[in-house]
Amino acid sequence: MSLLTRLRRQPEQGSDDRTPPSTVRRVLAVTATVLAFLLVLFALVAPDDLSKLTPLAFVRIPVEGLVGIVVLLLLPNRWRRPVAIVAGAALGVLTILKLTNMGFYASLNRPFDPVYDWSFLGPGLEFVQGQVGEFGGWAAAALVIVVAIGLIVFTALSVSRLGGFVANHRTGTVRGVAVLAVVWLVLAPTGAQLAPGQPLAASNAAALAVNDLRQVSADIKDQREFANQVSSDAYVGTAHDKLLSGLRGKNVLLVFVESYGRSAVMNSSFAPGIDAVLDAGTQKLQQAGFAAKTGFLTSSTFGGGSWLAHSTLESGVDVNSQYRYNNLVNGNRFTLARAFKDAGWRTFADDPANTRDWVPETQFYGYDSVYDSRNVGYKGPVFSYATMPDQYTMNFIRQHELAKPGPAFGEIDLVSSHVPWAPLPQLVDWNAMGDGSMFGPQAANGKQVKDVWPDQAKVQQAYGESIQYSLNTLISYLQNFGDDNTVMVFLGDHQPGTLVSGTDADHDVPISIVAKDPSVLNRVAGWGWTDGLKPSPHAPVWPMSSFRDRFLAAFGDQVTK
Incomplete structure (x- = not known):
């Protein structure tokens, strides 16, 4: 056998470890x-x-x-x-x-x-x-x-x-x-x-x-049912001078606190801190001459879709889907904003989360003035989702709407308590915030999203702190600038997501009416709501869609429903 033949037959080095x-x-x-x-x-x-x-x-x-x-x-x-x-x-x-x-x-x-x-x-x-x-x-x-x-x-x-x-x-x-x-x-x-x-x-x-x-199949059926609900309206045709007579001359602020749900005030790890703010706030407001009554509404949405809740409360029908919302705002359903406008109030809306025109605010609700992130003069930093602190939003409305002559009604949407709840602003001197530039260090030095997420305990803590901030903003606003003609209705739009509120959470949100004039709260004395800012666990729970009619009945000259 030649050497060449033997080499050809010789296995290569390491070939024994090779898999065929x-x-x-x-x-x-x-x-x-x-x-x-x-x-x-x-x-x-x-x-x-x-x-x-x-x-x-x-x-x-x-x-x-x-x-x-x-x-x-x-x-x-x-x-x-x-x-x-x-x-x-x-x-x-x-x-x-x-x-x-x-x-x-x-x-x-x-x-x-x-x-x-x-x-x-x-x-x-x-x-x-x-x-x-x-x-x-x-x-x-x-x-x-x-x-x-x-x-x-x-x-x-x-x-x-x-x-x-x-x-x-x-x-x-x-x-x-x-x-x-x-x-x-x-x-x-x-x-x-x-x-x-x-x-x-x-x-x-x-x-x-x-x-x-x-x-x-259910959605197709729902389209017909909702059309019937929208078309049936007990307040259509009500004389303008009969609307909201119990609030004549008052500045009425309808304030939505983002993600302020039942879990914020009970049965959660973060509720004690928020309850302490509500208890202290009740005392502070009493010292300033204010009183409050608080109950619960069942929101039409959960964890998101704030516009569904806003339209439900304003229109008196349950807006629980985008189809219903689109159907509603393309019609002429009577809303709280329309009621105030017809009754002689100047109306406005402020949604600082908006970065473009929100057509329904002018075409459906009919607000006289609409504010968003682009036209309020804010030059400070964003706080993650929140384009500006709630305190700046309230201060802008004070300076640019409530300083005008005549009563005003406005919907104000606060966003500092919107997910992801980091970083968070802190309260500052109302008269020193200027164009908001002073908030720069707060955004830069506060907890960042990466410091909070996805740790559930840290997320819940951050959520609780954000609600405390928003509530303290409203309480401080009323202390400093509220007067006999100030009426504030503030409520949550929906519960926070399940990471915060849990999978067994309901859709309930707290709602409070705050006023200095006793005649205002006397009109809702029969509602059974809790005195103060903190709702009792046994406070009445209404569908959010029922609020419009109850409110118009309580503050109007005639009860039509």
Whole structure:
């Protein structure tokens, strides 16, 4: 044997440790199949609520998977792959809806509405851009789109791969499916579960699809019902001189405190601090000659969608979706703002969160003056989402609206207590804030978002501090500038998100009426509200949609409803 021949036959150095190519392919194939199985299992059994997403939630038998395997086994070979890809793509879409539900449960404590909730995309993008910049926001949106498309594609390919696997292992697959089907049938009637709310005999995907179809049907029906509600209005045609006669000559301020919910005043770790502010504020206002009464309203929204709550309170109908909102503001429903305007008040709105024209403020509500982040002369820093401190907003209104002759009515939306609650401003001398530049060090030196999130305890603490700041702002304003002709109605728009308020939180928000003139509160003495700024746990709870009629009846010359 020649030397050349021996060298050719000699194994290369280290070749004993090399894996044959066929083995590598088998390992890759097995890995791909396992990953495909895990993705499909997640799509089938994962809960759509993050609070229920635990390892035990995946120890379940999905009936859709069993049915799908049987269908794939019965199909002719030429149909198996196309059907598997279509079914997998549909499962991918359902998985995206499931992930979207997770986000909605975490923030709004409800599932995603496939008809109406697309309207949250715009405000959601604006919020992200406010945190990471315009380019970062668009980049995040693009990433979400890529991930969504990728999820549909990979789920389709995964189902196709599993279809081929079960076809190549027909006998074992049939036996396994038969056993699991029997177990499923035994467990289903019992509701047996390892994880709370996650039965071992699962049908998540089918339930999600059915629920979404039902929601679509309910939304279509709701459109007709809401149209009837809007058109039925007891106050249409009421004589102007009969409206709000009990408030003649008063400056009436309707103030929404962002995310000021029931959890702020009871049954939470941060409630004691806020309650202390309310108790101290009640005493301070009494010393200044003011009195207050406080109750609860049930908001039409939770964790976000403030405009839904604002329009519900003003219009007297339950505006709980973007469809309802769009329908409302494109009509001529009578609102509190219209009532005050018809009765002779000068009207205004101040929403410092707005960075562009909000058409309904002039066309639907009909405010004489509209203020936002662009036209109030603020030159100071932003505080994360909040474009300016609440104190600056109240001071601007004092100087530019309430200094004018004649009574005024205005809706003021405070935003310092908007998520992410960092950094937070601090109260300063009312007469020294100027154009707001002095707030620069507060924004720079305060707690930043990265110092608070995502630690739940720190988030809750920051939320509580933000509510304290907003309430102290209103209390200080009334102490310093309130007079006999000042009436303030302040309330929350909705509860904070579930990270703060919890998954069992209701939709209730506190509401207070504060006035120095005793005749004002005498008109609401029969409401049963708590004296002072802090509501009793047993204070009445009304739907937010009922407030308009109750308010107009209490302060008008005639009760029409």
